[in-house]
Amino acid sequence: MTYCVAASVSAGIVFASDSRTNAGVDHVATFGKMHVFEIPGERVLILLSAGNLASTQSVITLLRERAREGVNAAKTMYEVATLVGSTIREIVERDGPALQQGNIDPGCSFVLGGQIAGEPPRLFDIYPQGNFIEANRDTPYFQIGETKYGKPIIDRVVKYDTALKDVAKCLLVSFDSTMRSNLSVGLPIDLLAYERDSLRITHRKRFGEGDAYFREMSTFWSAGLRKVFLEAPDLSWD
């Protein structure tokens, strides 16, 4: 399984992804799901991937191989999204029939975000069919993979005017909730905060096993939740 999330707010876009892949519980491995394309001063594109690992790797590889006339030449984020979508379709068309014979789903999906000079930052959710939607102020975030456990805290905290550092913290809390409930989502977590109009990667971090901050935050959050819970008004049955 996978959990990836990105939230686009007024100050920029924060991305987070886990690194666990599995084909059955006895075939677990670590693969990062955050893919960065950067031409400093000109464009920053981040792709988060979920679904069939062979498919997502092929999509990313082809996007990189063809970057010069492809994602690096695209004039808008919308154009990049269509390139990702058409590459998904190409791979599913190529590999799908063989996989379907083994009842294996070739599908994959991506969250694409970033900024190209001349445009504001933009965030897209690209479906396995290659079509996509774009985030807006009312719906500023997208999740792919194992999305439900970590959704309530994002719904409560992330608004369009939330500070980038608070969005980043919230996404980590969201991962903490998800990892407690689903073993197939696991560390390390890749976190990247893109600052609007910076057109370069400035804040990126990987949280691995035993990361002091993640452990501290997780412990604080757990204790804090229990405290709020105990202080919450008691039920009366009358």
Added chain:
Amino acid sequence: MTYCVAASVSAGIVFASDSRTNAGVDHVATFGKMHVFEIPGERVLILLSAGNLASTQSVITLLRERAREGVNAAKTMYEVATLVGSTIREIVERDGPALQQGNIDPGCSFVLGGQIAGEPPRLFDIYPQGNFIEANRDTPYFQIGETKYGKPIIDRVVKYDTALKDVAKCLLVSFDSTMRSNLSVGLPIDLLAYERDSLRITHRKRFGEGDAYFREMSTFWSAGLRKVFLEAPDLSWD
């Protein structure tokens, strides 16, 4: 959709269920999903239902019609669970072929809990196939329906020695998280706390729109979460 949950702890069993059913977003209705069979002083059986509404209603109706030689005569909760399972199979066999022609899933599932004199309280998760598992100290709760949004808080709070009133509060918080994230789960919530060895229903309440306690708890929880979040250690990027 549906959300039902029950947690079996040392002091008893707490049950909670929502009341929203829908066949498409334009066909939403209110049906309670908590079904009580009680012979005070002898047995208390509670069934929570999820899945195809026609199927769950038929199962409950047949269990009630046949109660005298059925659930009211069963000597153990295990025997009640097998009766529920065989009744599910009977209904799916009767209605399934017609439904499957319309690509409609006839499946339904139940959480069964309660106590029969001579046994301790017991809690079962009964699958659409009619087989079932029983809760134990390590895994004291079962959920059916839209289970994921409300799971993290239960995982953090409910242990085998948690007080009944805290379990009840926790299940309500779990509903609050679920209803914020999934419109198809809705009020009223039926809540029932069965006290071990009481062999009768003593604590039961329905929380409808505008219920003062539920609103207060929900507001307190939301504000408390935000406060813990803001106080949680800030991320440093170095």
